[in-house]
Amino acid sequence: MPRIGAEPIRKAALINATIFEIGRAGSLNVTVAQIARRAGMSPALAHHYFGSKEQMFLSAMRYILRNYGRSVSETLPGRGQRGRLNAIVRASFAPQNFQRETVSAWVNFYALALINPEARRLLRVYHRRLRSNLVIALRPLSDDPGRVAETVGALIDGVYLRAVLIPGGVDAQAAEKLILDYLDEALT
Template sequence: MPKVGMPDIRKPQLVNATMAVINRVGLHAASISLISKEAGVSTGIINHYFGGKHGLLEETMREILRQLSSTIISQLKPIPVDAHQQRINAIINANFEGFQAESKVAKTWLAFWSYSMHDVDLNRLQRVNEKRLLSHLKIELKALLPKEQAEVVAHGIASLIDGIWLRGTLNPEGIDANKARLIINDYLDKQLTFYAKVSRFQGI
């Protein structure tokens, strides 16, 4: 976390510089020197406020997660609380549109995923993000499915989001948001249809 007193103008400047450098040269080659040069600041500022590259990477990921959370909330806000499938679609869309779909953000996410396997702080951020996504999905799915089935489908959708995101990041053409929605909605529709048939058969 940045130290108290970090000028607000500097944080987005350094976060954007970090993502730009990772996008250009990768995480391991993204040195404090390159990031400070990209941001137009001295290396001392980064070391002072973030304690080095690790602290800056953590703040960068926090900002990406904040942006994702904000996008999900803003997309859900105008949708009626009982329009559950529409709200699920909004959650899906938020993961593939706008800021999250930018090349520099996608490559930073990919670097973060690989790095978080070996870093306690970054792994914790990843777990928080995973739990937040599952929580959003389960709230809506529990209105459409029994609790146990809602849990399974929520994990299925989250897995599809991650998988499509990973494949899209590795694709030179980037993430195809329309195809992502089609794939995930096809899975969701099949799950809802299957349970509806089971319920009728069992007389539920």
């Protein structure tokens, strides 16, 4: 059984399973055993690789945030002016970032950030980066880029939060439009 070089594969499997299980349960109340079983290994092995459940959660959160950050910066280059702005907003509602499990995990990570300093730090890094991206894109378009960036950031989070509560799936189209419409009227 033991193939050498299993660590990165196992860790990746565990991170995926963590996000999936948290999303599925809609809560951080998932057991290490559940996650490990989903990832096809024993609970002991999960502990072996991550040391603790907390570290698994934080790694999963890092993964989500890194993914989001990547999908933002990937869609950035090119597209002058307003195009950059639209790209940032659109990335937030791209299928990979806006799937029910992911958004559900996202909400729970916000709750985790209330009690875990490292989780809070990660979230603040994401906030800063998003804000910075928005400000740069807004600079040539608005006379108060800071305020508009803040508003868009809050709007994205708010729309995410409400999206998971809608029973019949999530309408990324409508969510995206709400924010783009705001930008239309904010950028006179």
